[in-house]
Amino acid sequence: MAERGFVKCGDYSGIQYVKRLQLLNDRVKQKAEVAAYFQNFDEAEALYRKIDRKDLAIDLRQRLGDWFRVVQLVQSGGGNDDLLTHAWNMIGEYFSDRHKWEKAIKYYVQAKNTNALVQCYYALGDFNQLEALVNDIPETSPLLKEMAIKFTRAGLCQSAVETYVRMGDVKSAIDSCVLLNEWERAVGLAEQYNFPQIENVLTKYASHLLMNGKTLQAIELYRRANKSTEAAKLLAKLAKEVGKNPLRAKKLHVLAAFEVERMRKKMLDVSNLTSTKGTTAAQVTAQTLESLVQHDAATGEDRSLDNPWRGAEAYHLYLLAHRQLYSGRIERALRTCLKLSAYEDILEEREIYSLIALTAFYTKHFEQCSKAFVKLETLPGLDDKELRAMSELALKIFTTTRTEHQDPTMRPLECPNCRYQVKEWDARCGNCSRPFPTCVMTGMSIQAQSTKMCKACRHVCIEAEIRDQTNCPLCHTPFSFS
Structure with missing residues (x-):
C-alpha cells in the first residue's frame, strides 16, 4: 500500500525506503524505521533498545547528528572507544564552529585531539596551554612546525x-630569533x-648592535665568536x-692589542699544526704561510693593527x-x-x-721649549x-730668560753599539740607528741598563725601577715579567 502511494506521488526516495523496509526481517526493526521516518526518534530508539540493539540506536543518532545522545548510548555499553572518541570530536567541532572555544576544548581534551586543541588554545590566546602541549607531540609531527609558527x-x-x-x-x-630581534x-x-x-648570523647581529649604538656589546x-680582528x-x-x-x-687600545695578539697566536700556533697525526713538515710550512696570508688580509684594511x-x-x-709632572718629577x-x-x-x-713646552719651561730646557712653540705656532x-x-707667551718666556735658547748641560751618554753621543730621550742612535726601547715604567730610553720584559705585551722596564x-x-x- 505504501509503495503504491509513493508511486502515485512520484516519490522515488520513498519507494527506495519501502524496499529497504521489506529487506528487514524483523517486525520491530520495521516499526522503528517507520517511527524514525515520521521523526519520532525517541520512539524509534526505544524500539531498538527493546530488542537489545543499541548499535542500531547509535547508528540512528549518528545519522541524525545527535552526538550528545551517541555519547550517552556508548557510555551505557553500546559501543567502543573509537566511536566514543569520534563522538567527542564531533561535539568539539560543533562548539568550535560556533566559536565556543572553552566548551570545544572540554570535548577535544577527552578525545585527545591535539590538532584541534592547538587551534582552540590559539584562538583563545592561551599560550601557556599551547606550550604544555609541545612535549606531548611526537618530534616528527608536522603540527610542531605549525605551533612554532x-x-x-x-x-x-x-x-x-x-x-x-x-x-x-x-x-x-x-x-625566528632573528625575526623577533632576539x-x-x-x-x-x-x-x-x-x-x-x-x-x-654574527654579521647581522653585529650590524644590529652597531646601528643601535651598542658598540661594546658588538x-x-x-x-665570544673568536673574531679577534673585528673586535x-x-x-x-x-x-x-x-x-x-x-x-x-x-684601556681600549690595550684590549685591542690583546685581541690582535690572540688572533696572531691562533693563526701561527705551529704546535697545533704539528700535533696533527700524519702532518709533514711541508704541510706545516704551507699551513703557516696560509695563516700569514690570512693575517695580512685581516689587518690590511686597518694599518693600526x-x-x-x-x-x-x-x-x-x-x-x-x-703624573710625573704633577708629582714634581719634572x-x-x-x-x-x-x-x-x-x-x-x-x-x-x-x-x-703644549705639554712639551710646559715641561721644558719648568726644567729650563729652552731649546726644547722653543722647538715646541715653533711647532705650536705652525x-x-x-x-x-x-x-x-x-x-706673546713665547716672547715673554724667551725675553725674560737670560740664557740662550739652549738646554742645560747634561752628563754625556754613549750609544752602547758605536759610542756615539746620544741624549737621554733619544729613541735611536743618530749614527748607527740602533733603537733604544722605552721603559714603560719611567718613560726613559733604555741604553745599557738591565731590563725585564713583560710576557704579555713584550714591553721592557728597567729592572731597578720595578722592584716593588x-x-x-x-x-x-x-706577575708577567720574565
Whole structure:
C-alpha cells in the first residue's frame, strides 16, 4: 500500500525506503524505521533498545547528528572507544564552529585531539596551554612546525625556539630569533648547535648592535665568536672616539692589542699544526704561510693593527708624563714628553707640544721649549687670537730668560753599539740607528741598563725601577715579567 502511494506521488526516495523496509526481517526493526521516518526518534530508539540493539540506536543518532545522545548510548555499553572518541570530536567541532572555544576544548581534551586543541588554545590566546602541549607531540609531527609558527607570530621567541629544536630544525629556530630581534639567543643557538651559517648570523647581529649604538656589546659578541680582528677594529675605533679621556682610550687600545695578539697566536700556533697525526713538515710550512696570508688580509684594511700596541704606548706615555709632572718629577716628565712626538698620528699635536713646552719651561730646557712653540705656532686651524696669544707667551718666556735658547748641560751618554753621543730621550742612535726601547715604567730610553720584559705585551722596564711592581705598567698583566 505504501509503495503504491509513493508511486502515485512520484516519490522515488520513498519507494527506495519501502524496499529497504521489506529487506528487514524483523517486525520491530520495521516499526522503528517507520517511527524514525515520521521523526519520532525517541520512539524509534526505544524500539531498538527493546530488542537489545543499541548499535542500531547509535547508528540512528549518528545519522541524525545527535552526538550528545551517541555519547550517552556508548557510555551505557553500546559501543567502543573509537566511536566514543569520534563522538567527542564531533561535539568539539560543533562548539568550535560556533566559536565556543572553552566548551570545544572540554570535548577535544577527552578525545585527545591535539590538532584541534592547538587551534582552540590559539584562538583563545592561551599560550601557556599551547606550550604544555609541545612535549606531548611526537618530534616528527608536522603540527610542531605549525605551533612554532604560531609562537613566532605571537612574539614568544623562547617557546618558538624550544618547539623548533624539538623537531630538530635549528635553522628555523635561529630565523625566528632573528625575526623577533632576539639576536643574542640566535647567536647562542648557532654556537650550541654548530650552525654552519653562523657567520651570517654574527654579521647581522653585529650590524644590529652597531646601528643601535651598542658598540661594546658588538665587541663582546665578536670576542665570544673568536673574531679577534673585528673586535680589535671596533676597540681601536672606539678608542679614537674617546681620545679626550686618555685613560679610557689607553684601556681600549690595550684590549685591542690583546685581541690582535690572540688572533696572531691562533693563526701561527705551529704546535697545533704539528700535533696533527700524519702532518709533514711541508704541510706545516704551507699551513703557516696560509695563516700569514690570512693575517695580512685581516689587518690590511686597518694599518693600526700592524702595530697594535702603538696606541696603548701613546696614551700610556701621555698619562705617565702628566703624573710625573704633577708629582714634581719634572726631569723625568720631560724625557717622557719628548717621546710623544713620535705619536702625532694618535695624539693631538696641540696636546703633545703644549705639554712639551710646559715641561721644558719648568726644567729650563729652552731649546726644547722653543722647538715646541715653533711647532705650536705652525699648527693648522689656529685662529688669529690663539696665534697671537702663543706668540706673546713665547716672547715673554724667551725675553725674560737670560740664557740662550739652549738646554742645560747634561752628563754625556754613549750609544752602547758605536759610542756615539746620544741624549737621554733619544729613541735611536743618530749614527748607527740602533733603537733604544722605552721603559714603560719611567718613560726613559733604555741604553745599557738591565731590563725585564713583560710576557704579555713584550714591553721592557728597567729592572731597578720595578722592584716593588707586581703588574706590567702598560698592560697591567700581573706577575708577567720574565
